Amino acid sequence: MVTKKILFTGGGSAGHVTVNLALIPRFLEEGWKVEYIGSTGGIERQLVSSLRDVRYYGIETGKLRRYLDWNNVKDPFRIAKGVWQAYRLIRKERPDVLFSKGGFVSVPVVLGAWMNRVPIVIHESDLTPGLANRISIPFAGAVCTTFPETGDHLGKGKVHHAGPIVREELRRGNAERGRTFCGFAGGKPVLLVMGGSLGARKINEAVRAALPLLTPAFQVVHLCGKGQRDDSVRSPHYRQYEYVQEELPDLLAMTDVVVSRAGSNSIFEFLALRKPMLLVPLTRQQSRGDQLVNAESFRRSGFCEVLFEEKMTAETLAAEAKRLYENRHAYKREMDRFDQGDALSSVFELVRSAAK
Structure with a gap:
C-alpha cells in the first residue's frame, strides 16, 4: 500500500496554525506522512516543533502590507525567493495534497504547489477572506469556510462550508x-x-x-x-x-x-x-x-x-x-443552540478526496 503524504502551510500568527494543529493528528493516525512549510522564525515553527513525526521546512517570506513601509521594497524579492524554495521542496518531496491555512507565508507555498500540479485545499476562518487567501484561492481546487456567509464573497464554485474546527x-x-x-x-x-x-x-x-x-x-x-x-x-x-x-x-x-x-x-x-x-x-x-x-x-x-x-x-x-x-x-x-457539527471530519474527508 502506497503511503500518502500531506503538506501543510500557514503562519504569521497562532490563528494561522491552530486549524493545522487540529488536523495533523488525524492524518498521522491514518498513516500519512506529514510535512510543514513555514517561515524560518515565525510562531508556526515554535508550535509545529512540538509535534512528533512532522518534518518542518523554513523558507524566506515577506509580509503583504497595506501601508507604506521601506520593507515593501525588499519583500517582493523575499517572496520570490520563497516561491523558488517552496517549488524546489515540493518538487523533491512530491506531496499528494497541500492544505493551506493562510497567512503571508502560505502564498509562496501555494504557488510552489500549483507549479508542481499538487492539489491545493485552502481554509478560511474569517467571515471575509484575508489578503493572502485572496491571492491564493484562484490556484486552489477547494476552499473550506467557517462562516456560511463567506461563500458570498468567494462565489459558490469551489467553496465548502465546513464550520469551525476545534482542537480536540x-x-x-x-x-x-x-x-x-x-x-x-x-x-x-x-x-x-x-x-x-x-x-x-x-x-x-x-x-x-x-x-x-x-x-x-x-x-x-x-x-x-x-x-x-x-x-x-x-x-x-x-x-x-x-x-x-x-x-x-x-x-x-x-x-x-x-x-x-x-x-x-x-x-x-x-x-x-x-x-x-x-x-x-x-x-x-x-x-x-x-x-x-x-x-x-x-x-x-x-x-x-x-x-x-x-x-x-x-x-x-x-x-x-x-x-x-x-x-x-x-x-x-x-x-x-449553536450546532457545532463535525467540521474536523468534514475537512479531513475533503482533503483526502483531493489527494486522490
Whole structure:
C-alpha cells in the first residue's frame, strides 16, 4: 500500500496554525506522512516543533502590507525567493495534497504547489477572506469556510462550508489542574484574558491598569503574548504567561468568562467550550477589519459583548467584564443552540478526496 503524504502551510500568527494543529493528528493516525512549510522564525515553527513525526521546512517570506513601509521594497524579492524554495521542496518531496491555512507565508507555498500540479485545499476562518487567501484561492481546487456567509464573497464554485474546527485536546481540560497550575483557589470566578500573538499591547495595558477593579471580583489569568510580560505587576489573584500550550485546555476548563481579541479560531473555540466572551476586536487601523466583522456576527448571535478599543479604559473593561459574568447564563443559553457539527471530519474527508 502506497503511503500518502500531506503538506501543510500557514503562519504569521497562532490563528494561522491552530486549524493545522487540529488536523495533523488525524492524518498521522491514518498513516500519512506529514510535512510543514513555514517561515524560518515565525510562531508556526515554535508550535509545529512540538509535534512528533512532522518534518518542518523554513523558507524566506515577506509580509503583504497595506501601508507604506521601506520593507515593501525588499519583500517582493523575499517572496520570490520563497516561491523558488517552496517549488524546489515540493518538487523533491512530491506531496499528494497541500492544505493551506493562510497567512503571508502560505502564498509562496501555494504557488510552489500549483507549479508542481499538487492539489491545493485552502481554509478560511474569517467571515471575509484575508489578503493572502485572496491571492491564493484562484490556484486552489477547494476552499473550506467557517462562516456560511463567506461563500458570498468567494462565489459558490469551489467553496465548502465546513464550520469551525476545534482542537480536540481543548475539550479534555481539567479545571482543578488549571487552578493548581495558577495557584488559584476554588470558589472565586476566573477571568481569562487572551490578547493573541499579535495586537496584544493595548489589551495588556488596559488589563493591568484595571487589576485593582478586577481582582476583588475575579482571579485573572493573562496570556499576554511573547515579550509582553510585566513582572512589576504582582497580585495573588493575577497570573501572567507569555504563551501556554499543554496547559491551555486546563486553563480554559477553569475559566468562567473570557476577554479576547476576535480572531475567528479563538472565538469559535470559546463558543465550543461555552465560554461567554467580551471581545475587543482589532481596529481598522491595525487590520483589514475582519475582527470587527467576526465580533459583530457573534454579538448578533448572542454569544458575546463587544468593547471597541477606542472606548477601552481600565474602568470600561472592568465594568463590561463584570456585566458579562453577571449575565453569563444568558450567553450560555444562546451558545447551547449553536450546532457545532463535525467540521474536523468534514475537512479531513475533503482533503483526502483531493489527494486522490
